[in-house]
Amino acid sequence: MADFGGGDLEAFRAEVRDWLAANYPPSLNSPMDDETEAPWGGRRFNPTNKDAKLWLDRMAAKGWTAPMWPTEYGGGGLSREQNKVLESELRRIKARPALMSFGIWMLGPVLLEYATEEQKQRFLPGIVKGEIRWCQGYSEPGAGSDLAGLQTRCEDKGDHFLINGQKVWTSYADQADWIFCLVRTDTSKKHEGISFVLFDMTSEGVETRPIKLISGSSPFCETFFTDVKVPKAQLVGKLNGGWEIAKRLLQYERQNISAGGFGAGAGIDVVEAAKEHVGVDAQGRIADGDLRTRISAHKMDSAAFQLTVRRAEAEGKASKGPSAATSIIKYAAAKLNQERTELTVEALGLQGLGWEGEAFSAGEIGAMRSMLRAKANSIEGGTSEINLNVVAKRVLGLLDHQ
Amino acid sequence: MADFGGGDLEAFRAEVRDWLAANYPPSLNSPMDDETEAPWGGRRFNPTNKDAKLWLDRMAAKGWTAPMWPTEYGGGGLSREQNKVLESELRRIKARPALMSFGIWMLGPVLLEYATEEQKQRFLPGIVKGEIRWCQGYSEPGAGSDLAGLQTRCEDKGDHFLINGQKVWTSYADQADWIFCLVRTDTSKKHEGISFVLFDMTSEGVETRPIKLISGSSPFCETFFTDVKVPKAQLVGKLNGGWEIAKRLLQYERQNISAGGFGAGAGIDVVEAAKEHVGVDAQGRIADGDLRTRISAHKMDSAAFQLTVRRAEAEGKASKGPSAATSIIKYAAAKLNQERTELTVEALGLQGLGWEGEAFSAGEIGAMRSMLRAKANSIEGGTSEINLNVVAKRVLGLLDHQ
Amino acid sequence: MAVLNEEQTMLRDAAKSWARESSPVTKLRALRDSDSGASFDAAAWAEMGQMGWAGVIVPEDYDGTSFGYLSLGLILEETGRTLVASPLLSTALIGAAALTLGGSDAQKSAWLPRIAAGEAITALAVDEKAHHAPKMTALKAESSGDGFTLNGTKTFVIDGEAADLLIVAARTSGEPGDTDGITLFLTPGNAAGVTRKHLALADSRGAAEVTFAGAKGEVLGEVGKGWAILEPVLDRARIGLAAEMLGSALQAFEITLDYLKTRTQFGQVIGTFQSLQHRAAKMFTDLETTRSCVEAALEQIDSGATDNRAAASLAKAKASDLAHLVSNEMVQMHGGIGMTDVHDAGLYLKRARVAEQLFGGASYHRDRYARVLGF
């Protein structure tokens, strides 16, 4: 596959194009009617527009919800180059995603690496088909940045595990079917006492409670486990060997965050907001020179960030290893999104301060809420402080304090 | 003296005014002819304008070179209120200082507190009169922020001490008559192995070498001690008890720095520079809105700093203890002076980049050199990092890393 | 903290304990969750009125105590600490200042005693667009028979819905941008031709949009010379608001500092991490320098200075930057818990953003400061 010829790729492109013409439901060309159409899959996936489900099923049947996974587990078996072709064709017709899934983005890759053959056969096809919606049980109230400080206990009861404890920041826990969860199986050690288990959220003793954020409602939940019984076959990797899997999974999560930045491009454009609400001078410049300067600096940083993402990708491909530039992407993306949303609120003036009501457009209220929500960008998925520590130590080679 | 009446103060003011009218040499009303007139005193003080020496002698005879020191050691014996009157009268006639002296600013106060009666009698009158010019032997190449890490050895040789080692950043060491010096008298301890000694810079084995800075020549020297013999009577305080004295002296040094900020107000004004070289728009605003904004923010910070110095003084007086605001003054002063000098260079454009030659005015070359020199403001007399550590720990009560 | 006299110390201490005990942040939550659309807690305001806080800058001739702006600033700072929603700024400061500076004897007699007693609420209606721009006043006032009629819309009017008295900046001549030709008017809040709409803002206190359709206005000061009152009143408002913001920022900082001293990660109290220590020390620096600006500005008004433009822009810009920084750091240093609605960090953050913009943001005041200084 390494010297995949251009000709074969063009043939593949034609094949994809034909297939899409025949299989992409035209009703999905319009914007989503309601949130039920967001293709998270799972047992309770019941979109108002049934074509969303049809589209998922057709793509899943080809394995194209997980295009590069092996076909034996339901994946598409595509090469990197083929996958690019598929992505570009999907973009060309502005296709909605067939499936959004923590199973595909995070769990699947580590199962492919760490799970037994039996576990792969059991779980991967369901992920590809979007039959099971997954959530991630990582953070705890006392274990945020210091994830390995987690205390959710998992006891060996002979024929099963018994789980007690609490998770927090569990995205969509109240809508998920299964959870991949870090638990403590040895209290005498820290990193070496953690295991990685999977279980059904309908198990007895599982309770979820949605978290309201400063920006309003959120997909996050608190999740409580009281004497939850888990079959031992649902341990992935070795007992007390979960930390390695946990870290690997976090890498996939960060790649995911990095790829798009945070909400870049969404909502009201800061330049348009400033032009409308602050006004322009005779030369067409935003009238407030102070704000204009900061917007320009932000636009520059934003361009620099996009160029860095692109460069890191190109270098990574050329060197078959991650570029050093990737280490700063999460940190930079969080900072940029916070700047962007703050500048938008500032440019909107009073119109950016609205919380609700008819005096404000949906975009204006969204601007305030996005600004508030963006504060979490430098916390979730590893705080900026931790990111900087990692750069200092792993990339720059500085040592820990003695 | 606590309820010093307004009437007595006015009588004192009249007395000062008369004395100044009779004793301030009119030739000192003009700017200094050359650097020799800078009244640092000492054995080699030989100003081109002899009136500089006359002024020193007259002020010293009244004890007004050290107005608040006790008269028994040659000081003026003035109360705080009287001293303010004296200062205001000196300002009124724009008098040159009679004496600039590390002896008065730094050494004298700790001698008054820690020296024996014999030592006070021996050293203080000479300081008041400006007969002896002092320098400060503190920093060493390996002991900057960590001053207590100093290694200059001082051995007890029975009837004398023997000193070997090296100091750095010794201001005017090449022009000073005596040095007050921190030495290591016990190598088995850190803080408890330091002593505070005084000795003559003409002693055999003392050598000085001026330090050139990135901004050009400087008053700083490297100072080398090779088997320097020091009489034991010149130890101040207890053997190995020098650290307490050292810290107290640093407080006086910092008060000194804080009082005036760093070189505030000197040289080319940034607003004038910007108006001349960047130009103004139809409304009289500096044409570069980006630079203008930063200058405005700097001017605000500068005003806020001055108000803070004033408030800290007022609070200190009212509460008879230092205001919490004093803790941030050195840090803030350094930052401000660096900003001011950077903005001035930037406003001058090409004219701010000159190093020497006739294409640039003295003020323009001074702007570049001041900017470079100002980089040391956040290093000398305690780095900004140390300042922030101190605020975090002593003022905010945060703990050391375990 | 400025050096206070006995009366000021007593006021400050009273405000501090009242805010802590009788009006903690839970009161703002209750106001928010009541969905009443009220911009303040009437019961709390009644208590404040009984303590005499509404009359601190009202002259003694009009039943006030004439303690002055520093005193009022101390109360604003203390109530700012717990985000007290009250008309202290709109009424006890702005309303009292406008009437004292510009009112006729009759106007003063009519309103100042009621303000001092906490019985009347006032609101200043100045801005018309999304950004603070008092010179751009366009709302029309036309002479009609015995007085003036007002036509146009004002927005971001603090406590505008509750106001018994609206103080309205209107244009009697000239063009938007001119200071000449602006006239101030008094119009009762419930006057015919006045309609008020609630603006639900992120700070849960909100503001009003007030529309004037042929409403009658009584001139405050001189016709066409309203700027001579409006600008000093706005400067007082900015300084008072800066005092409130200083208090909020200080409280947010102290809450954060406590968290740094107790939260443990990696077996360490997180306040031992040097990068957080330095950030805390820098916030402390900004708190201290901002305090100097706020207190100096309050003292400057009390000293009788007539031009407080630079002092006001300095205080408001510094307070805005401070509020911005500290509210952001409060969330960041708390981590995930700071993002949740059950924690107070979000309330401090949202109030900071609204207060930053009110009467001009840092950007507006940096520009103005430069103009005043002549560049």
Next chain:
Amino acid sequence: MAVLNEEQTMLRDAAKSWARESSPVTKLRALRDSDSGASFDAAAWAEMGQMGWAGVIVPEDYDGTSFGYLSLGLILEETGRTLVASPLLSTALIGAAALTLGGSDAQKSAWLPRIAAGEAITALAVDEKAHHAPKMTALKAESSGDGFTLNGTKTFVIDGEAADLLIVAARTSGEPGDTDGITLFLTPGNAAGVTRKHLALADSRGAAEVTFAGAKGEVLGEVGKGWAILEPVLDRARIGLAAEMLGSALQAFEITLDYLKTRTQFGQVIGTFQSLQHRAAKMFTDLETTRSCVEAALEQIDSGATDNRAAASLAKAKASDLAHLVSNEMVQMHGGIGMTDVHDAGLYLKRARVAEQLFGGASYHRDRYARVLGF
């Protein structure tokens, strides 16, 4: 680091080892201490010429290698690391670009081969006042008989004293501020009516003030349409200079990082202090994002793009901010030793300040970037 082809990798490696071994920072010290007033080291330039570096963007038809701007940028970055004083920017980039973009066949033939061989030095004379402002060109060019005569003064002319050929922006019509009416001229450095004065700048490389008193000029490009050449040339210059500045900043950062790893205070290597770690990590972030801008801009020129305004302003502004930050941190993190002339920190700092201003500072380019983006 961009993905390089074999030829680029070889060039980069050659430049890296040459700069390290043959032209370390001690060479700049020697140049400075020689007090010769020279803006570069002639011997080093001769070596660079022999290695073909002067002809990297010169078309093959004119004896160059046509490797392109990314290749030249790599050399500039590597020579920037050791602060090599050379006419690489003034001649191999600016001179070659101006002649390639605007020269007639005869002009190209006359100069490009000499540039490529390292035999001719060129200098662009554009600015007339203390701040970069190419549109403000006022220097007068008047038609006289067979050609044009130039009258006026240019300043901040890099390598102006050594230049065999001056490329001069002059005004043939319009007013300062207009882009129409600017014409480029070629004038030999030793032409009658040209006088050159050394400006000793802090970076020890300096610049020239060049006065034209009736000197003859030969038109480059079209009369009145010089902006169409000047602006693209300036953008190339800004991008090339940004590459040099990136190299200098990277080296300054690496020297500082080494120091953090070895200097001990309080019984700790100072690089273990978290506040310094975070500052180092932030510098690294800026280094990486600036690199992306610089390399993308170089590649964009090589791709044949005609409008490189945004890319150039982005690269120059980011490089200026980077150079500013890193040079300051270099001194601060070294403490006292960084303040002494015997240490290299001062040299990096001084070069940074000059390069920041050259062809427009960060402030100039933030303004320009906004204009290009339409706000």
